[in-house]
Amino acid sequence: MQHYTMNLTLKVWxxxxxxxxxxxxxxxxxxxxxxxxxxxxIDVLNEQLVSEGKEPIAFDHDCREGICGxxxxxxxxxxxxPWHETTTCQLxxxxxxxxxxxxxxxxxxxxxxxxxxxxxxxxxxxxxxxxGGYISVNTGNAVDANCLPVEKQxxxxxxxxxxxxxxxxxxxxxxxxxxxxxxxxxxxxxALLPQGEPERKKRVVNMISQMDTEGFGSCTNIGxxxxxxxxxxxxxxxxxxxxxxxxxxxxxxxxxx
Amino acid sequence: MALNSKIPAGPLDxxxxxxxxxxxxxxxxxxxxxEVIVVGTGLAGASAAASLGEMGYKVKAFCFQDSPRxxxxxxxQGGINAAKNYQNDGDSTYRLFYDTIKGGDYRAREGxxxxxxxxxxxxxxxxxxxGVPFAREYGGLLSNRSFGGTQVQRTFxxxxxxxxxxxxxxxxxxxxxxxxxxxxxYSRHEMLExxxxxxxxxxxIARNLVTGELERHFGHAVLLCTxxxxxxxxxxxxxxxxxxxxxxxxxxxGAFFGNPCFTQIHPxxxxxTGDHQSKLTLxxxxxxxxxxxxxxxxxxxxxxxxxxxxEERDYYLxxxxxxxxxxxxxxxxxxxxxxxxxxxxxxxxxxxxVYLDFASAIxxxxxxxxxxxxxxxxxxxxxxxxxxDVVKExxxxxxxxxxxxxxxxxxxxxxxIYPAVHYTMGGLWVDYELMTTVPGLYALGExxxxxxGANRLGASALMQGLADGYFVIPYTIGNYLADDIRTKSIxxxxxxxxxxxxxxxxxxxxLMNIKxxxxxxxxxxxxxxxxxxxxxxGRNEKGLKEAIEEIKALRKEFYADVRIxxxxxxxxxxxxxAGRVAxxxxxxxxxxxxxxxxxxxxxxxxxxEYQEEDGEARRQDDKYMYVASWxxxxxxxxxxxxxxxxxxxxxxxxxxxx
Ligand SMILES: Cc1cc2nc3c(=O)[nH]c(=O)nc-3n(C[C@H](O)[C@H](O)[C@H](O)COP(=O)(O)OP(=O)(O)OC[C@H]3O[C@@H](n4cnc5c(N)ncnc54)[C@H](O)[C@@H]3O)c2cc1C
Ligand code: SF4
Ligand code: FES
Numbered sequence: 014m015q016h017y018t019m020n021l022t023l024k025v026w027x028x029x030x031x032x033x034x035x036x037x038x039x040x041x042x043x044x045x046x047x048x049x050x051x052x053x054x055i056d057v058l059n060e061q062l063v064s065e066g067k068e069p070i071a072f073d074h075d076c077r078e079g080i081c082g083x084x085x086x087x088x089x090x091x092x093x094x095p096w097h098e099t100t101t102c103q104l105x106x107x108x109x110x111x112x113x114x115x116x117x118x119x120x121x122x123x124x125x126x127x128x129x130x131x132x133x134x135x136x137x138x139x140x141x142x143x144x145g146g147y148i149s150v151n152t153g154n155a156v157d158a159n160c161l162p163v164e165k166q167x168x169x170x171x172x173x174x175x176x177x178x179x180x181x182x183x184x185x186x187x188x189x190x191x192x193x194x195x196x197x198x199x200x201x202x203x204a205l206l207p208q209g210e211p212e213r214k215k216r217v218v219n220m221i222s223q224m225d226t227e228g229f230g231s232c233t234n235i236g237x238x239x240x241x242x243x244x245x246x247x248x249x250x251x252x253x254x255x256x257x258x259x260x261x262x263x264x265x266x267x268x269x270x
Numbered sequence: 271m272a273l274n275s276k277i278p279a280g281p282l283d284x285x286x287x288x289x290x291x292x293x294x295x296x297x298x299x300x301x302x303x304x305e306v307i308v309v310g311t312g313l314a315g316a317s318a319a320a321s322l323g324e325m326g327y328k329v330k331a332f333c334f335q336d337s338p339r340x341x342x343x344x345x346x347q348g349g350i351n352a353a354k355n356y357q358n359d360g361d362s363t364y365r366l367f368y369d370t371i372k373g374g375d376y377r378a379r380e381g382x383x384x385x386x387x388x389x390x391x392x393x394x395x396x397x398x399x400x401g402v403p404f405a406r407e408y409g410g411l412l413s414n415r416s417f418g419g420t421q422v423q424r425t426f427x428x429x430x431x432x433x434x435x436x437x438x439x440x441x442x443x444x445x446x447x448x449x450x451x452x453x454x455x456y457s458r459h460e461m462l463e464x465x466x467x468x469x470x471x472x473x474x475i476a477r478n479l480v481t482g483e484l485e486r487h488f489g490h491a492v493l494l495c496t497x498x499x500x501x502x503x504x505x506x507x508x509x510x511x512x513x514x515x516x517x518x519x520x521x522x523x524g525a526f527f528g529n530p531c532f533t534q535i536h537p538x539x540x541x542x543t544g545d546h547q548s549k550l551t552l553x554x555x556x557x558x559x560x561x562x563x564x565x566x567x568x569x570x571x572x573x574x575x576x577x578x579x580x581e582e583r584d585y586y587l588x589x590x591x592x593x594x595x596x597x598x599x600x601x602x603x604x605x606x607x608x609x610x611x612x613x614x615x616x617x618x619x620x621x622x623x624v625y626l627d628f629a630s631a632i633x634x635x636x637x638x639x640x641x642x643x644x645x646x647x648x649x650x651x652x653x654x655x656x657x658x659d660v661v662k663e664x665x666x667x668x669x670x671x672x673x674x675x676x677x678x679x680x681x682x683x684x685x686x687i688y689p690a691v692h693y694t695m696g697g698l699w700v701d702y703e704l705m706t707t708v709p710g711l712y713a714l715g716e717x718x719x720x721x722x723g724a725n726r727l728g729a730s731a732l733m734q735g736l737a738d739g740y741f742v743i744p745y746t747i748g749n750y751l752a753d754d755i756r757t758k759s760i761x762x763x764x765x766x767x768x769x770x771x772x773x774x775x776x777x778x779x780x781l782m783n784i785k786x787x788x789x790x791x792x793x794x795x796x797x798x799x800x801x802x803x804x805x806x807x808g809r810n811e812k813g814l815k816e817a818i819e820e821i822k823a824l825r826k827e828f829y830a831d832v833r834i835x836x837x838x839x840x841x842x843x844x845x846x847x848a849g850r851v852a853x854x855x856x857x858x859x860x861x862x863x864x865x866x867x868x869x870x871x872x873x874x875x876x877x878x879e880y881q882e883e884d885g886e887a888r889r890q891d892d893k894y895m896y897v898a899s900w901x902x903x904x905x906x907x908x909x910x911x912x913x914x915x916x917x918x919x920x921x922x923x924x925x926x927x928x
Contacts, residue, residue, distance in 0.1 A: 029840075030840060030841070046544060046546055048543045048544060048546075049544075049546045050548070050675075052548065053546050053547070053548050056546070056548055056791070057546065060789055060791060060792075062835070063789040063791075063833060063835055063844070064787075064789065066833070066835065067835060068835045068836045068844075069835065069843075069844060071841055071842075071843055073336060074510060075335055075340055075342070075509040075510055075511050076340075076342070076344065076345045076509045076510075077509070077510060077548065077549050077551075078345060078549075078551050078552075078671060079671065079674075080344050080345050080431065080433075080434055081335070081340040081342075081344045081345065081509065082337075082339070082340060082344075083335060083336065083340050096674070098670075099674060103671070103674045103675070104674075105674060105675065105677070107677055128480055128841055129840070129841040132336075132841065134336070135336055135337065136336070136337065136457065138337065139337050139338070139339070139445060139448075139455070139457075142339075142441070142442060142445045143445040143446070143448045143449040144449065146442055146445065147400070147401075147442035147443060147445060147446040148399065148400050148401045148442070149446060150396070150399040150400055150443075151321075151324045152317075152320070152321040152324060152396060152443075152740045152741070152744065153392075153396075153740075153741075154399065155392070155395035155396045155398065155399035156395065156399070157395055158354070158394045158395045158397075158398040158399075158404075158412055159354075159356060159411050159412055161398075162406075162409065162410025162411055163406055163410050164410050165406050165407065165408050165410060168403055168404075168405075168406045168410075169403075169406075171401075171403040172403035172405075172428055172429065172435070175401075175403050175428075175435060175438065176431060176434070178434075179337065179339055179340075202401065202403070203401050206401050206403065208398070208399055208400070208401050209401055
C-alpha cells in the first residue's frame, strides 16, 4: 500500500454548550499521513489549536477500535463517514486526498442534545434499556449454562443483534431521528433467546413507550439507519420488533413493569 | 504496618466455602440504609453494582464515559475462562487454579486463585441466564476454544467480541437496578478523591465532566473498579480514557500499591506505524489457536511473505516450545518476538514485526468443511473459499479490524504483528476480602493486584472481573458492613468532605494556572517513551535508574510548562486528561522503583541481568517470593512492605513450556 501525505480543509461544528447556538469554523491541517485514523487527524488539529492557545474541538471517543460506541461524527453528510460498517474511529485517512474539504458535524436529534462541539448526550439510550432491555435474573439464580440448549442459528442471530454498540448513528442518519434500529436490536437479541421468553411481551411495549417519551421520531421505513449502522444491524430486526409489538398489544398482557 | 492477607485457614479447597459459611451477614432491612459507592462500570463495577443493588444496598455508580456500557471491558475480544470441563478434556477447578498460578510465575496467592477457579463456572451460568449469546455448537451447547498457557479448551467466547457481550449483560443488569431505584448512575463523572473519616473510607469527591462542578458523595464503603493503568506507556491496547487516577488518589490516601511493575506486554498487536499513533490495536490471542507465527530464516529477507517457501520460514515458537507451540503464555511469546526482531529477522517496513499466518488454518478448515458438506473432491480454490468462511465466522471482526487499519487483506497475506502494552497485573493491594489497606475501601477487577501474579493468562481478566463483582464482593462486603449498621449516613458538610473537596479544587486550579506552552498530550507521549524504552519488555538497572531521574525531571517540567486551554467550568476534556497524566507521572516513577528493586525476572517482569543462557527468565524464589506492596510516604517517597507468598499446595518450579 502506497502511503502519502495530504493537506485538508476542515469545516467543523463548534458549539459552546447545549444552550448556545453553534456554527461552522474552518481549519487547515497539513501533512496528514494516509496511515492515520480519522480521529488521529483530529488529534493533529487539536494539538495545533492548543499550540495556538485556542480550545480544541470536543468530541467523544474511547476505545478507538469500533466497539465502545463512543465516537460519533457526522462526516460529509454521513453518520460515521463514508466507509461501510465502520465507526468514525476506524475510518482511515487513505480515504481522502490532498486538497479535500471535510465537513464534520455532531449527531443531530432532539433526543441527543449537544454537550459541546461534536459531543452529544445519548443517555436516552440508557433509559430505554432500563425500561426493559434486560432479563431479570439475580446473581446466583442461574442454572447450569448447558441445561438449555439453544439452536445454533438462533444463537447466532441473537448474537448478530447483540453486536449493536449503542452509538446512535441510526438516529443521526434517520430523517425522522427514529431510534427503531437500536431498540429493535435489543428486542431481537432477547426475544431470540429462550432465556428472554418470560418478559418478552412487556419488554417490547415498555421499551417502545420509553423511546417515545424520549422524543425520538417515528419509523417510516426509509432504511437510512441500516445503511449507516457500523455493525450491520439489519432492518429485519425492525420487522421483528413490529411483530413483537403487535403480538404483545393483541394479547393484552403487556402493561406494567 | 504488617500486611494481613486474611486468607482463611483450612485446606485450600474449603477456604472459600468456610468463609462463606461463617462470614457476617447484613439483614435485608439494614441493607436498605447502607450506601455503597461503586466507581467504574466495567465488568467488575457493573457486576458489583448490579449484584449489590439486587441484594438491597443503596448503590451509587460512577463512570467517566457517557454510558456505563462503554467501559473499557467492552473491548475484550477473545474470551473468558471457566473450569466447566464441558469438553471432557481433563479440566477441573484444580487445573485452572494450577495453570493460573504457574502462568503467573508463582507470584500470586494460592487462596485467591483457588477461589477464582471455584467461582468461574458460576460466571458462565450467570451470563447465559442474562442472555449473553456465547458461541454454540450445532447441538445447541456452548463452544470452547484454547488460550495460551493451557492444554485444555476452557475458553467461552462470542466471536471476537466476548467483552462486549459480557459487559452488555452486566450493564443490562445494572440498568435493571437503576429502574428499580437501588442504583443511581452517574455517568460522565470522574472520581478525584477518596474521603476518609476516622480512618475509614466514607465517600468520594467526583467531578461532573459536563459542568465541571465538584460533587461530594457519601458511602459506608467505596469500591474502586477503575481498571488498569497500561496507558502510563502512552501507547497501549487500552481505551484512550483508561487511567490510574482513582487508584492513585487512593494510594496517596493510604492504600498500598501492589507489584506496580508487573505489566503485560501482549504479543499480537498491530505494529506502530508512525509518530501520529494514538493507540495500538490488539489482535486477540484466540488467533494463536489457528494462526502460526513466523519470520524468515534469512536476515533481511525482503520477499513478499507469500513468496517465501515453507522451508525458508522459522516458526520460532513451535521450534523453541514444542509442547505449547504458538500457545505459550504472553510474556514468553512477546519476548520471543522481540528477540527475533532485535536479531534482525523482523519484517515489514519498520522491521519490528513478525507474521501471524492463517494460510494453513484456512486450508485445514476448508478440508474439514468440504467433507462436512459432502464434497470430498472439491478443488483447492473451493477448499480455500470454504476455509475462509470458517475463519471468518471465528475471527471475522478481528480480520475486518486489521484490514481497516492496515489496508491489507489478512485472508490473503499474513498479518504483521508486534508486542504492545496490554494489561497491568499490578494494582491496589487487597486482602482476601478485596479490601485495600484503607478500611472500607475495596478494589475489584484490573484495579487490584490480586490474582495473576507476574503474568496473566489470556481470558482470565474477564473471569476475575466478574468473579470479584458477582461472587466475591457480595459476601465480603457484608462481613464489613455488618459492623456498620448503626452508622448513619454522614452529611457531606462534614469537615472531611469539605477538606477533600478543597484539595481537589486546589489541584485543578494549580493545573489551570500553569498556563505554559506544551500540550498535555506531548508530556504523555514523552512519559510513554521513557516507560517503554526503560521499563518495558526488557529492563535493567542502569535504564531504570535513568528512567526515575527522567520522570522526575519531566514531572517538574509538566508543572512548569503545561498548557491547558479552556475553563474549569464546563466540558473540558483537556483538563480531564491533564489530571490523568499528572497521576501517570507519579505512578511511572513508582513502577521503575519497583522494577529496580526486584532483582529477578518473573512473568512479564524481565530484568536483563537475570536470564538463563537460552534467554529464559531466571526467578529468585529465595529472595523475591513476595508481593511488593508500596506505601506512599510523600512525593517520590515510598516504603516497601512485603507480603510473603507461601505455597502450600503447588511447588514452584522453573516454568517450562517446552
Ligand atoms: C483490547 C483488549 C482485549 C482484551 N481481551 C480480553 C479477553 O479476551 N479476555 C480477558 O479475560 N481479558 C481481556 N482483556 C483484559 C480485560 O478486558 C480487562 O482487564 C478488564 O475488562 C478490566 O475490567 P475492569 O472492570 O476491571 O475495568 P474497566 O473495564 O477498564 O472499567 C473501568 C471503569 O472505571 C471507570 N473509571 C476509571 N477511572 C475512573 C474515575 N476516576 N472516576 C470514575 N470512573 C472511573 C471507567 O469509566 C470504567 O467504567 C482485554 C483487554 C484489552 C485492552
Ligand atoms: S443499531 Fe447500529 S447505528 Fe444504531 S446504535 Fe446500534 S450499532 Fe449504532
Ligand atoms: S471510539 Fe469506541 S467505537 Fe469509536
